[in-house]
Amino acid sequence: MRLSVFFMPTLKETPAEAQIASHRLMLRAGMVRQSAAGIYSWLPLGWKVLRKIQQIVREEQDAAGAQEVLMPTIQSADIWRESGRYDAYGKEMLRITDRHDREMLYGPTNEELITQLFRDNVKSYRELPKILYHIQWKFRDEVRPRFGVMRGREFLMKDSYSFDVDYEGAKRSYEVMFNAYLKTFKRMGLTAIPMQADPGAIGGNLSHEFHILAETGESGVFYDIAYDELAAKGEIDLDALSRLYAVTDEKHDPNAPNVPPPERLKVARGIEVGHIFYFGTKYSKAMNAVVAGPDGNPLVVEMGSYGIGVSRLVGAIVEAFHDDRGIKWPESVAPFKVGLINLKVGDSACDTVCEDIYRRLSAAGVEILYDDRDERAGVKFADMDLIGLPWQLVAGPKGLAAGVVELKSRHTGEKQELSVESALARLCG
């Protein structure tokens, strides 16, 4: 993509309304724009990142055996009355009346809808286990939306739902999703710590919040460093995990029986990006989601639900990876892998070399943003640092006269002078 045509309205000034780094940087980089309180449009740069995150989430869900569906955003109030949550949900639910005066709502979550879908279409225990998921926009009418996409009203969420014939099955599904989550966040370059959502219930506790570590995180997190060793194995066994202490500050109790000694207690800051929990027959009983069991008798299914805040992750990743100058995207979610800076547009050596690099990297399938604008070098460097592509390739008259371009890593800041061929070889690897 050529920056001269790319729709990326960067801002020099920090918008006054932005209180946290990710909000400031996402606005300044031209990734998003607010159109109403807590409601955002995603511009091309932001939308590319959101889609990459979505795709990683999808691939790991598929790899775990979950099947993708898409439920609608607008739901009937009727099914929420069946579960008993319609009146209980409160003002965060966006309630809507249609032209025929039917009560509808914009889904804040999908337990009811998936339970309805399941009960109408799955008849026998033989069809279980099943894990269904979708990635869909939700709406929660927050009283005070803030922090950009981190606490918006319309937000993109991946939610999965598991259906099993018994508790043992539900626990297996939970474990499958748990490990899929660890893989998902790891692919985004994140360290995710599963916090016990209900730390009182040691052992039998099947509810975890996943927090990613970020210095600017919203919550304090306290966890046993033995977790890092466990996580290094790749797959985590829930029973082993349940013995380890890991809670957010609001639940931290220094006198709890499994708090590790100070030298093993890690204190950090985190951002919640996922929440998984087993809820048994809460919805299936209320909504009569039963299958025929092996003996022919109806069997109320055991359910769990598993959420990831997909649009929230964009902000969370920026919180985890940025410096004073801008964003530093992990390569797996970067909107482009390479930013090519032509230091002197109009100079025939610069133009020829840059066009050649642009053409060859594009042909090799490397995502590249070519700054071909007629702008000062300072503006180009500042914009490139701001938008945070992992690699910057700089071509100027002086370097080219000496046969070199400069390759800079946005993460480490390390710079190297290389021939064009060497630089291309490095970036195609």
Add this chain to the structure above:
Amino acid sequence: MRLSVFFMPTLKETPAEAQIASHRLMLRAGMVRQSAAGIYSWLPLGWKVLRKIQQIVREEQDAAGAQEVLMPTIQSADIWRESGRYDAYGKEMLRITDRHDREMLYGPTNEELITQLFRDNVKSYRELPKILYHIQWKFRDEVRPRFGVMRGREFLMKDSYSFDVDYEGAKRSYEVMFNAYLKTFKRMGLTAIPMQADPGAIGGNLSHEFHILAETGESGVFYDIAYDELAAKGEIDLDALSRLYAVTDEKHDPNAPNVPPPERLKVARGIEVGHIFYFGTKYSKAMNAVVAGPDGNPLVVEMGSYGIGVSRLVGAIVEAFHDDRGIKWPESVAPFKVGLINLKVGDSACDTVCEDIYRRLSAAGVEILYDDRDERAGVKFADMDLIGLPWQLVAGPKGLAAGVVELKSRHTGEKQELSVESALARLCG
């Protein structure tokens, strides 16, 4: 994917509420389920098709130079007041009041929101032309939703918006989108005829509805067969096109000056799947979307909008490609390319060969649905015809004893007995 675990609840009986073929077949094939009037959940089979259609639309928009964004579903009433459409829109607009009593709505279309986005972020004529698009769910509160996803309330639409400095530029953008549409529909195996939306305005008319031909189409269409010759060239020149007669039945006037003689007038049935139009400065003037012109003076931008009914296309394609037994997907949008039928699950020869085929085709990246259920052959054949995968590969004990499997084309019905190796070679090609 193994059918024994795939969530595909097919129906033997035709649901009473379904009046047209696509609605019947999509319900019976387990592609969609209605959750409220005109609101559908997409099950895995339907969602796969919808995503493929979406991806073709996206690729052709990108190839045409349009840039993808994502605008939210919920909009503020304020911008619709600026354009003057808030009161004019009528009951099809789903109007919503949030917890702070602010008037909101679920976007039925996005002219206002994109115009707001443009005016806040594009400042100079140098940044034009620009075509921005998104693929997003819309809501129109139809008084009587019907025909399944063909006329639902919540539906997926691709809408593009062009911004130019003058009429000539706007016309070029229109032509670019026009040709992108022809390519888009062609890749889905469809014949799309651009109907003059306002046939009175010969020559200067920049508004077309794209209808795809289907025997069961909702509208009669009348068009000059010279169109087919013009379309065969791949790119269509708007001026040449504007001389050709092409209208839907409601606008057909046998006495219009450019109606071709009977032998050149083709009469068919069509389904509207796209609509493009130039609307000049209608929104930009009302909402003050101006850029600085070359002389520094403000310049009101010229706009056009370009829609494709993405979820509607799923139904339209089924209308165009089906028979009494079920759907016949064009390969480019088929949920899987191959359906593998094991005629005797439990028979060791059948199981071994089928597992081998399944593994090898999957490894080669061929999308395959393996019917490994313990069901009667009749059920398997009926389900496979119903869901309409382009190729059926059938392995049974008799054939395998003779060293062959049967390969059937769902489109032509043609069957061939082949060795496993030959069949694999054909399907990997």
